[in-house]
Amino acid sequence: MKSELESGGSVERAANGAARFASVNPWWAQFLDAAGLDMTGARGDGCYIETADGRTLLDCLAGFGTANLGHAHASxxxxxxxxxxxxxxxxxxxxxxxxxxxxxxxxxxxxxxxxxxxxxxxxxxxxxxxxxxxxxxxxxxxxxxxxxxxxxxxxxxxxxxxxxxxxxxxxxxxxxxxxxxxxxxxxxxxxxxxxxxxxxxxxxxxxxxxxxxxxxxxxxxxxxxxxxxxxxxxxxxxxxxxxxxxxxxxxxxxxxxxxxxxxxxxxxxxxxxxxxxxxxxxxxxxxxxxxxxxxxxxxxxxxxxxxxxxxxxxxxxxxxxxxxxxERLVGNAAAMGALIEARIAARFDGRVTVRGRGLALSLALDTEFAPPFGRSMSDVWLDLMDGGVLAMPNSAAPDSLRLSPPLIFGVDEVDFLIDRLDEALQP
Ligand SMILES: Cc1ncc(COP(=O)(O)O)c(C=O)c1O
Structure with missing residues (x-):
């Protein structure tokens, strides 16, 4: 993702995106293109979204917290x-x-x-x-x-x-x-x-x-x-x-x-x-x-x-x-939220703080590991996206990462998220 930002190709892609969405919001399209975030969510399935260019992302946003049942829920x-x-x-x-x-x-x-x-x-x-x-x-x-x-x-x-x-x-x-x-x-x-x-x-x-x-x-x-x-x-x-x-x-x-x-x-x-x-x-x-x-x-x-x-x-x-x-999803949200918290405590030794309740969560880096001593949350976020996890910084607190996955989130999804987070936190 970072190399995308730095590459000259992104300028051309940004211009293309802006032209394609001239009648809607060319500036937003241009920003997404320039940041390498120009994805089209082509297909959703449960907690996952497949993009038009063939990537699979674990959806930890659920459409700003709307898709409680995940995507394409059959019933x-x-x-x-x-x-x-x-x-x-x-x-x-x-x-x-x-x-x-x-x-x-x-x-x-x-x-x-x-x-x-x-x-x-x-x-x-x-x-x-x-x-x-x-x-x-x-x-x-x-x-x-x-x-x-x-x-x-x-x-x-x-x-x-x-x-x-x-x-x-x-x-x-x-x-x-x-x-x-x-x-x-x-x-x-x-x-x-x-x-x-x-x-x-x-x-x-x-x-x-x-x-x-x-x-x-x-x-x-x-x-x-x-x-x-x-x-x-x-x-x-x-x-x-x-x-x-x-x-x-x-x-x-x-x-x-x-x-x-x-x-x-x-x-x-x-x-x-x-x-x-x-x-x-x-x-x-x-x-x-x-x-x-x-x-x-x-x-x-x-x-x-x-x-x-x-x-x-x-x-x-x-x-x-x-x-x-x-589907007892309220209880599941409580259980999966607690699991995310427990896994983070066990794996990251105080480097990551979890706030929130259930699956309304926000992650922050301990000051000792944040800039100037370590990686910024935006670096971690972009690496998570590269690793296949869809998340976003909080608008009012960009040094923290918002997690609002579908309430159908399971243990496999928690483990995938924690593994990718581990990779993203590496210096
Ligand atoms: C707590 C809260 N209140 C109000 C709103 C506004 O909702 P809407 O975007 O549907 O107008 C939001 C949207 O993100 C929200 O998070």
Whole structure:
């Protein structure tokens, strides 16, 4: 991969890529070509992706964490094809579709009935914004607090909740009502919430883009208590970590936020819900917050979405959750995450640190082995790609490597990953 970057041939290839994708994003195509990362995922099969030029890659990204069931899952494809055949009307304005009720009931049941209502949206960012709108409507307050380095999507408002200027510095506008605080800076948080102007605090129980930094039972209970004491809604953004990825159905359970008195007011889920096939997101919330929006004339119009409850996406969600349950993939995510951690501890003697829960993981190099003393994580990443492992650096912490493999990951896959990592760490 590195020799590719250095070779003169890459310049020509970059120009070719840019020309081919002139109508979409020539600059991205050019970057991928120049970096030797211009792959076409020609065929997927379970945890593996075959590229058009004949390479086989162990997929440790699962389409940004969407492909929970891996690729080309036979039952998913057959049942989804069946649902497609039977869907002669997909979006119908004057109904509460039966499939919406079924999927909402399923999500409520999986949450242990901690929530009574579900609102469907299309993307993660839209669902996070929906939750914030519900909090603002329900409390009548205008402000939002999010954590530095968290990621909440790139729609207009979500971009600014995403606590990293990297994503917004090119925009000549910023909302006045989004505030950021460092995770665990309770003194600053207390000051902000004391104003009683904050409608919601948004947090990721296990983060995706900022090296899987996670809360624990103690700090999350403290966060929930602070929100409760000030009448602020607590929103858990589980777009990435929800629905099994952390080895529990919800990220809040993985961090020990089990006590009903410490539960967030809303949970947002998305990526894993439809196995990477169609976009779908959902907000789980309590009856009181839901009714404060949709039960009040004049307020119900505050949020809605053309494709939000479309039948095909509902069917897909039902099929995926059923398969994740039947194949016991939540337990598998916990077991494989623990195995990765154990293998890394045994093989690398403290050189590599693992953060996260289940299969929502992030790897970092111990400072003693990182530059200037050893290899950088980007070197390790490129060598892993050369060795046949698809992974990527975290956008908010590029010196760490994100691992979000399909929940069907097995022992063979763990061993392959660890062997390739061993090779990539060699000086
Ligand atoms: C935690 C989190 N929230 C929100 C989003 C935004 O989701 P989407 O890209 O579907 O809008 C993401 C996407 O990566 C995410 O990881």
């Amino acid at each position: 998913l494809l057959a049942r989804f094809a069946d649902a497609l055949q039977q869907t002669s009307v997909n979006v119908f304005p004057f109904e509460c579709a039966e499939s919406q009720r079924l999927l909402a009931d399923k999500l409520i049941a999986l949450s242990g009935r901690r929530f009574g209502k579900v609102f469907f949206a299309t993307t993660g960012a839209e669902a996070v914004e929906s939750a914030v709108k519900f909090a603002m409507t329900s409390t009548g307050r205008p402000d939002v607090v999010a954590f530095r380095d968290a990621f909440h999507g790139l729609s207009m408002f979500s971009s600014f909740m995403t606590g990293n200027r990297f994503w917004t510095e090119a925009l000549p506008w910023k909302p006045g009502n989004v505030h950021h605080v460092d995770a665990h800076n309770f003194a600053a948080l207390e000051d902000m919430l004391a104003s009683r102007k904050v409608a919601a605090v948004v947090f990721e129980p296990v983060a995706g883009s900022s090296s899987a930094q996670h809360w624990n039972a103690h700090t999350s209970a403290r966060l929930a208590a602070l929100c409760r004491a000030t009448g602020t809604k607590l929103i858990a953004d589980e777009v990435y970590c929800g629905l099994g990825r952390t080895g529990t159905w919800f990220g809040i359970d993985a961090i020990g936020m089990r006590d009903a008195s410490a539960a967030p007011d809303m949970i947002v889920v998305s990526k894993g819900l439809t196995g990477g096939l169609v976009p779908l997101a959902a907000v789980l919330l309590g009856d009181a917050d839901f009714d404060a929006v949709f039960g009040v004339p004049g307020k119900a119009k505050v949020q809605g979405s053309t494709f939000g409850g479309n039948r095909l996406a509902m069917h897909c969600g039902l099929i995926v959750l059923d398969l994740v349950e039947r």
